[in-house]
Amino acid sequence: MKKFHLILLLLLSSVTWAQELKRIPFLKNADTLDKKRFKLVCIGQGTVWAGSLLALDQAWYSGYPRSSFHLFNDSGEWQQIDKVGHSFSAYWLAQSSTSLFRWSGVNRKRATIYGAGMGIAYESVIEILDGFSSEWGFSLADMGANLSGSLLFASQDLAWQEQRVQFKFSSHRVDYNNVELLRRANNLYGTTFLERTLKDYNGQTYWLSVNPWSFAKKSNFPKWLNIAVGYGTDGMLGGYTNTWKDKETGIQHSRTDVKRFRQFYLSPDIDLSKITIRGKHPKVLRLLNGLKIKFPLPTLEYNTKGEFKLHAFYF
Numbered sequence: 001m002k003k004f005h006l007i008l009l010l011l012l013s014s015v016t017w018a019q020e021l022k023r024i025p026f027l028k029n030a031d032t033l034d035k036k037r038f039k040l041v042c043i044g045q046g047t048v049w050a051g052s053l054l055a056l057d058q059a060w061y062s063g064y065p066r067s068s069f070h071l072f073n074d075s076g077e078w079q080q081i082d083k084v085g086h087s088f089s090a091y092w093l094a095q096s097s098t099s100l101f102r103w104s105g106v107n108r109k110r111a112t113i114y115g116a117g118m119g120i121a122y123e124s125v126i127e128i129l130d131g132f133s134s135e136w137g138f139s140l141a142d143m144g145a146n147l148s149g150s151l152l153f154a155s156q157d158l159a160w161q162e163q164r165v166q167f168k169f170s171s172h173r174v175d176y177n178n179v180e181l182l183r184r185a186n187n188l189y190g191t192t193f194l195e196r197t198l199k200d201y202n203g204q205t206y207w208l209s210v211n212p213w214s215f216a217k218k219s220n221f222p223k224w225l226n227i228a229v230g231y232g233t234d235g236m237l238g239g240y241t242n243t244w245k246d247k248e249t250g251i252q253h254s255r256t257d258v259k260r261f262r263q264f265y266l267s268p269d270i271d272l273s274k275i276t277i278r279g280k281h282p283k284v285l286r287l288l289n290g291l292k293i294k295f296p297l298p299t300l301e302y303n304t305k306g307e308f309k310l311h312a313f314y315f
Contacts, residue, residue, distance in 0.1 A: 209227070230265030273285065
């Protein structure tokens with residue numbers, strides 16, 4: 001499921017990055033509505049949406065029993081880090097889709113509204129299919145998270161024509177220190193670097209990175225310096241508890257000794273799009289900023305075990 005999110009994000013945001021290559025006339029935003037481009041954008045995004053629905057249905061959901069459409073309350077799972085992930089994905093998708101509409105010449109306001117709607121629509125693919133699967137169900141909590149991510153992007157773009165508060169992501173490899181925990185992590189989160197990055201909730205952190213200068217543009221505060229607050233979790237070997245039954249051996253495992261806890265972070269960040277060299281914004285830095293990856297810098301952590309930690313570089 002997380003791989004599907006990544007594919008959509010990379011597919012849509014690649015157009016955003018490509019638009020920075022101003023030497024290619026085709027990739028420049030149209031000054032006025034270009035009906036051919038607009039048609040291409042609508043058909044392209046509609047095709048991706050429908051294709052994703054069909055591909056997911058066959059690749060993932062066909063292996064589980066079907067049911068009538070129903071709701072499922074998973075608001076308490078994974079200490080809500082999965083909900084923050086939904087919000088982040090919707091934010092990035094809304095921004096990327098908006099850039100496509102602006103490329104076709106749609107005015108900024110309409111492009112933002114259309115893009116925010118598409119951000120929600122892309123995420124809804126999974127929720128609709130969940131609703132018809134007996135294994136899961138349509139999650140109102142997930143939809144609320146999807147809506148919040150799209151609205152975070154749209155509200156700023158409509159009010160300020162810029163993103164003063166950016167949604168960012170970071171992830172690190174978690175060291176599971178014994179065979180039992182490692183086996184459980186491999187079953188839950190995968191074994192490859194990409195799988196662990198996208199699926200291992202114990203290594204993920206989501207950030208709201210605020211640019212103070214954008215709120216006081218006559219100040220001497222560095223334009224490129226952001227202040228970021230982050231949220232992460234650790235110690236999770238299941239959605240609600242650290243008990244599980246091994247599907248292969250039938251053995252029941254109980255690791256309640258592994259404490260589940262929340263982590264809150266405060267860290268400086270860098271807005272690469274605001275760094276100038278000889279009065280110009282290097283395109284490569286703007287491209288990297290579009291990835292929405294939190295820059296690894298010294299970070300203060302507080303967790304619900306009551307601990308304060310200072311990390312020299314946290315990612």
